[in-house]
Amino acid sequence: MTTPQPVNLEQKFGLFAEAWSPKIVGELNGQQVKLAKFRDEFIWHAHEHEDELFLVVRGTMRMGFRDREVRVREGEFLIVPRGVEHCPAAEGEETWVMLLEPASTVNTGTAGGERTVTELERL
Numbered sequence: 001m002t003t004p005q006p007v008n009l010e011q012k013f014g015l016f017a018e019a020w021s022p023k024i025v026g027e028l029n030g031q032q033v034k035l036a037k038f039r040d041e042f043i044w045h046a047h048e049h050e051d052e053l054f055l056v057v058r059g060t061m062r063m064g065f066r067d068r069e070v071r072v073r074e075g076e077f078l079i080v081p082r083g084v085e086h087c088p089a090a091e092g093e094e095t096w097v098m099l100l101e102p103a104s105t106v107n108t109g110t111a112g113g114e115r116t117v118t119e120l121e122r123l
Contacts, residue, residue, distance in 0.1 A: 009057055012123050013037070013096050020115055022107055024122045027047040034099040034120070036107075038090035040054060045111035051099045054078045054088065059095030063088055 011037055012025050019039035026033035030047050038061060054061060055077040063078055064087035071091060072078045083084045088097075108116040 003123040014123050024120050034039045036097050038095040041089035044087045044110035047109040050105045051082050052080045055098040059092035061095050062091045080090045
């Protein structure tokens with residue numbers, strides 16, 4: 001068993017540059033803690049079985065829903081319930097986001113496509 005160590009988010013975000021490619025930085029109770037950089041807009045998608053928590057670490061995220069948009073600012077988080085179609089986007093140049101979601105969650109949900117990341121890097 002390893003001794004628990006703090007995770008420095010600034011340092012971890014500094015280890016990668018690509019957008020929309022989540023990195024695993026922790027696991028607990030079947031959930032993964034992931035970091036992702038958002039640039040521009042992602043794709044519309046939903047997750048049939050998983051809720052997602054988006055915590056904005058830096059910048060502002062715009063979350064599109066079919067009936068409205070929500071802005072989530074630095075230090076705020078948003079939970080998207082399973083089955084709800086959504087489209088995350090960076091508001092401005094780049095947004096740093098920490099996600100908490102079940103390990104089974106695929107970033108593109110039911111949409112699939114070329115932006116799907118199946119093998120997530122661990123930092």
